Amino acid sequence: MLTDQPVAPHGLRVRRLGIETGGEAIVFMHADCPVARSEGFATRTRVEVHAGGRRALATLFFTTNGLLDPDEVGLPNALWRQLHAGDGDVIEVRHPQPLASMSDVRAKIYGHRLEQDRLARIVADIATGRYSDVELAAFVTAFAGQPLDVRETAALTRAMLEAGDRLDWPDELVLDKHCVGGLPANRTTPLIVAIVTAAGFTMPKTSSRAITSPAGTADAMEVMAPVNLDLAAMRRVVEREGGCVVWGGNVRLSPADDILIGVERALDVDSEVQLVASILSKKLAAGATHVLLDLPVGATAKVRSPAEAARLSAHLVAVAAEFHLSVTPVLTDGTQPVGSGIGPALEAHDVLAVLRRAPDAPADLRERSIDLSGRILDLAGGPPGRGRAQASAILDDGRALDKFMAICEAQGGFSEPSTAPLRYTISAPRSARVAAFDNRTLARVAKLAGAPRSKSAGISLHVKLGATVARGEPIFTVHAESRGELDYALAFAAANPDAIRLASL
């Protein structure tokens, strides 16, 4: 009785527009496009793009001038690559099937607890790029407002784990560490990986790039060795050297998490549920059995009090137990930056100075790395405290340096970090005592100076908490690669003199 002829195919010629959308897929069509008119598309309609056997969901924007012909569809760079498109190819744009998992997100928004199957459906859709930014924001926000539930968080962790790739190792013990962050510099990871793997253990470390900070571990490591390894290359490095320090974003160990982090950064909203699922899904995917959790505590660090650290680590330990993963929390000092450099190359200089036992190597970075390495070695068994002595010896006799260089070689080759061409030093306006560091303001100055995009940009600190300085003594130096960035950072520093607060003697 009804017409059963298939809807006519809606072919459009594809054109590469050379736009970097950096996330959400977008397509462009002319407002007079006959397909758009017959389908009833409007600007911001969600559409499904079909090219060959590939398809993607995207948000449609109309163009109203000569940018596109009416029978063309314009693709940004990421979608162009994803669809393996070529200029002039004919592709189809259709109404998408409704995203069934969004009804689960709505259930979460209205306060329901989600079970494994519904979370798996959501996370699979997120990992394959089917959510718009607005939908991702709703998902992130829905979890942020609700107290952590161990069972639900374990289910989210499992869903994130299953949406990505996973490594496994022949070793009974696979060690890892995670730092909750918020403290500039604090670049202990390359040192710890070098020490622990030099001691003969396996430590396949993936690290993040900066999200809101002047440098992530991956950014600092990258000025010394390639970090954009894929999963197979990472596996080869670990099989050869026992460990690695690679960027987590290229190995797809938790692809949904990589997507969610972008929205969390835009909103500056941290859901404890997602923080726990994010950390644990990545550690489990990397094949870890024992994880040391470093929680720097300080008024301007991410974790602001010991009580907050205790609550967060209790949640992490409880959810990890569901996966038979051992998590050992350790609270560290989060009142001031660790090391003297803030920014990719400046932090790498600190790491190398400690490994090379340079006279001016930052003592606090060295001590903290030995301390945390020792605790990780203790996780492998043996009398408590023996690990620290072992870590210290490995660093002192050069084994850590040799191992680090070997890891860098295995990742693609070591290179010496560069030095910024422009520097400006801020000096003490009067004799004073260094009373407090505002980690967030210091991070902002380093970012305005160009970090992490400009590798050698950032800040180097000349003082530590409690030190006394005479009038005219250097407090910190801003490093930049361009005059504009130097000016911008200095103007902000001048307007925020309490980045490093000086008290009268």
Add this chain to the structure above:
Amino acid sequence: MLTDQPVAPHGLRVRRLGIETGGEAIVFMHADCPVARSEGFATRTRVEVHAGGRRALATLFFTTNGLLDPDEVGLPNALWRQLHAGDGDVIEVRHPQPLASMSDVRAKIYGHRLEQDRLARIVADIATGRYSDVELAAFVTAFAGQPLDVRETAALTRAMLEAGDRLDWPDELVLDKHCVGGLPANRTTPLIVAIVTAAGFTMPKTSSRAITSPAGTADAMEVMAPVNLDLAAMRRVVEREGGCVVWGGNVRLSPADDILIGVERALDVDSEVQLVASILSKKLAAGATHVLLDLPVGATAKVRSPAEAARLSAHLVAVAAEFHLSVTPVLTDGTQPVGSGIGPALEAHDVLAVLRRAPDAPADLRERSIDLSGRILDLAGGPPGRGRAQASAILDDGRALDKFMAICEAQGGFSEPSTAPLRYTISAPRSARVAAFDNRTLARVAKLAGAPRSKSAGISLHVKLGATVARGEPIFTVHAESRGELDYALAFAAANPDAIRLASL
């Protein structure tokens, strides 16, 4: 001590890109743009655009080919108009000040109740376009998960009211109505406005366009008279004729609400707090003193049970009382569409048939309009029930038709609605009784047929609930303006035969 020279101005030549973003402001810059490099912008950075004395927040996208020169910034149509830009003008793109009100949104996300001043700050930023879509989604979601609080909802209503324009009238009584919706067709508003104003009362009605439906009242009205009036024009119509039916989106009576609705539609999330604030802020801004609230109740309507209707209307009445606004709820039948047409022109035909007392005028639309008009007239005082007789008389003796035509003339001139060139009638496959209507599926068929964009597209119904039909008797007709849309709607109808469920006799 520090450099105090101002950061050099970062001028870029502006180019109109002819893109309709439909919401969030976007700007485009070349990835090699020197301003982007010196400022450390990345794709999706939020930036502030300055042009003359005007400025706007926008999300930055990089281009990597010849779309833009490195010293150019590309603007989409809306931002181009907003900044009064001209091709080749030099404008500046800078880092924005942090959006202070987002910290209030975060407080809401984490479950805090917001007071008047913080809600006012958020709503003012939303109304002036300073929120990204992701930020709007977080705001909408944060409220959706929490139970309604009368004081907070009143504060949000006041904030929305204060962010827009406001009308006031010399009359002591200013009548209005609002329908919570979810029922296709149900186009009582033009009839009610004609009857109530013909009775000598003031009824300055603003209506919405379709959000997720095949037609809003403004869409149906627009095929008979212009509805895109600005506030001054709306005031003139009401001063002359006592009432109007105009589109609410052009009069800025609650501009923040207009922006939020776009995100609520994308997410398909309805927050009760925002629903109440949305309705009341628009009624208060229009100067209403007494509002009749029509709540159609039915399994596939927006309000699904009398209990849900009671809860929602209790909240509306309580919040309205804070503003000395009288709200009278009335529950109506929401089990099937009202009238026979679904779609702008088809609904307008129904309205005109009732006004013209045509023999085939839908009796249910006529009865419901008389009933609701009567209740509104009763709000003005007098013995209960007198209003209904008065409404019926005004419709029967042609005064309502005359008044409606006068209002159309005042709004810019009446025109007769068109008829679709393509039609296809679905007939009963067997003798049966009409057992149920799925309002949502019917709405979807009408939308696939092209409504509301194609004015004459949609559905006309030939049966009502409980009717018996013989084999081959018409059930409904799909109307379309293009063959593709007709096919699309018919294919969907064939796949969803329970849009109108037939039961065996």
